[in-house]
Amino acid sequence: MIDLLQLENATPTDVRSEHGKLIVTVEPSSDDVPLCPQCGQKMYKHGKRTNNFADTPIQMQPVVLEVIRTRYRCSACNTMHTPELSFLDDKRRATHRLIQAVRSRCLDKTFSALGEDTGLVVNTIKNIALDYIEELENTVQFETPTIMGIDELNVAGGMRCVITNIAMRSMYDLLEDRTQNTLIPYFRSLPNPENVEWVCTDMWRPFKRSFSPFLPNAKLVIDKFHVVRMASEALEKERKKLQALHDKSFRLYIKKSLRWLTLKRPDSLNEEELEALEQLGKYLPELKMAYEFKEAFYQIYDFQNKDEAMTAFEQWADHLPQELPAFKEVVKTVNNHREDIFAYWDSPVKISNAYTECNNGLIKVANRLGRGYTFEVLRAKMLYNKEARRITTMGTIMNSGRGRVTSTTGNTSKVTFPTKIPRMVKEYGAHIPTLEEIIFDEES
Numbered sequence: 106m107i108d109l110l111q112l113e114n115a116t117p118t119d120v121r122s123e124h125g126k127l128i129v130t131v132e133p134s135s136d137d138v139p140l141c142p143q144c145g146q147k148m149y150k151h152g153k154r155t156n157n158f159a160d161t162p163i164q165m166q167p168v169v170l171e172v173i174r175t176r177y178r179c180s181a182c183n184t185m186h187t188p189e190l191s192f193l194d195d196k197r198r199a200t201h202r203l204i205q206a207v208r209s210r211c212l213d214k215t216f217s218a219l220g221e222d223t224g225l226v227v228n229t230i231k232n233i234a235l236d237y238i239e240e241l242e243n244t245v246q247f248e249t250p251t252i253m254g255i256d257e258l259n260v261a262g263g264m265r266c267v268i269t270n271i272a273m274r275s276m277y278d279l280l281e282d283r284t285q286n287t288l289i290p291y292f293r294s295l296p297n298p299e300n301v302e303w304v305c306t307d308m309w310r311p312f313k314r315s316f317s318p319f320l321p322n323a324k325l326v327i328d329k330f331h332v333v334r335m336a337s338e339a340l341e342k343e344r345k346k347l348q349a350l351h352d353k354s355f356r357l358y359i360k361k362s363l364r365w366l367t368l369k370r371p372d373s374l375n376e377e378e379l380e381a382l383e384q385l386g387k388y389l390p391e392l393k394m395a396y397e398f399k400e401a402f403y404q405i406y407d408f409q410n411k412d413e414a415m416t417a418f419e420q421w422a423d424h425l426p427q428e429l430p431a432f433k434e435v436v437k438t439v440n441n442h443r444e445d446i447f448a449y450w451d452s453p454v455k456i457s458n459a460y461t462e463c464n465n466g467l468i469k470v471a472n473r474l475g476r477g478y479t480f481e482v483l484r485a486k487m488l489y490n491k492e493a494r495r496i497t498t499m500g501t502i503m504n505s506g507r508g509r510v511t512s513t514t515g516n517t518s519k520v521t522f523p524t525k526i527p528r529m530v531k532e533y534g535a536h537i538p539t540l541e542e543i544i545f546d547e548e549s
């Protein structure tokens with residue numbers, strides 16, 4: 106019989122199929138009598154012991170090794186001993202190679218699919234995964250982002266805090282919550298805190314309080330998306346107020362049609378819609394006005410320079426009519442966060458757009474992965490996804506003078522070349538568009 110199993114110091118002696126599993130009987134190749142591990146005396150055979158261990162699947166079937174080992178007893182000290190086989194993990198009741206196979210797949214496949222493939226119970230898969238995750242935590246260190254995004258993300262049954270690398274479009278970390286008790290120790294122990302030059306967040310004040318004492322070079326910019334969204338929300342409030350003044354059918358028309366018309370940006374409207382919007386001024390001038398103030402607020406971000414943007418905002422605020430109180434609230438909020446909102450124009454690159462896209466994608470990814478997993482596992486499935494991590498891994502070959510062929514003496518033969526070029530690998534976290542792609546591929 107050809108030994109397909111290739112186990113070290115063990116030979117398959119029988120094989121049978123049972124309940125969709127391949128059961129392979131395995132016995133140690135040698136029958137050497139061991140010495141007592143306690144006292145060093147010679148031992149005696151004391152019956153046989155049979156234990157089952159899961160092994161890597163064969164022909165799409167789970168494999169169980171039925172391992173029959175001789176048990177020995179020491180006549181001097183009564184110690185019982187069963188010689189160990191190097192390929193077995195007694196704790197997990199599986200072969201080391203199966204555990205290795207589970208580790209390399211557990212973040213990409215569901216635990217239940219792996220359980221079906223291998224015959225291991227889901228709890229064992231989970232335990233192997235948790236060990237693996239702990240190991241990753243201790244060994245993988247992503248580079249601290251220069252442009253850091255901090256935001257909330259509703260996943261695995263709670264509001265979490267997601268930390269992104271905006272320039273790399275990657276996820277740097279995911280924290281269990283966004284309370285000061287989590288954030289302050291996190292930023293206090295952040296490696297290379299001086300690397301962070303920009304932090305982009307929403308208007309949630311505790312974010313700022315939690316990172317600013319620990320990131321000496323960081324300047325805060327409030328995410329553009331969160332700022333302009335306030336104008337859309339103000340428009341919504343005004344619309345609801347207006348439609349309440351009309352009869353039911355007109356109210357529904359406002360809610361079903363005009364709502365979307367006014368919420369969209371004009372460059373995404375077709376000619377017909379633009380015409381409808383133009384007509385709006387004739388029968389609902391207040392809504393048209395609210396729409397125009399919403400648009401004018403968005404357009405503040407079209408200005409290239411900070412002074413122009415600030416002037417545009419002042420003018421916008423000065424022209425707000427009394428009939429649009431919801432927009433007055435926006436003015437108040439902008440003034441409360443003035444410095445951090447207009448810091449947008451101080452940054453060398455426009456920080457927020459990619460960030461917003463990333464974040465929406467992350468919610469999709471998390472929702473897709475999230476079913477049945479704890480926060481800890483979900484976080485690892487996102488953060489340590491191999492494919493998404495590979496994209497942001499930079500291998501830099503250190504410049505050690507290689508390629509210098511010329512010698513001042515003209516004698517090139519004596520020029521020595523380094524035979525081993527040191528390679529430094531830097532990792533920047535899980536590439537968010539790749540995570541999205543993986544999820545999308547599964548769905549299609």
Ligand SMILES: [Zn+2]
Nearest residue numbers: 141144179182
């Ligand atoms: Zn002994």
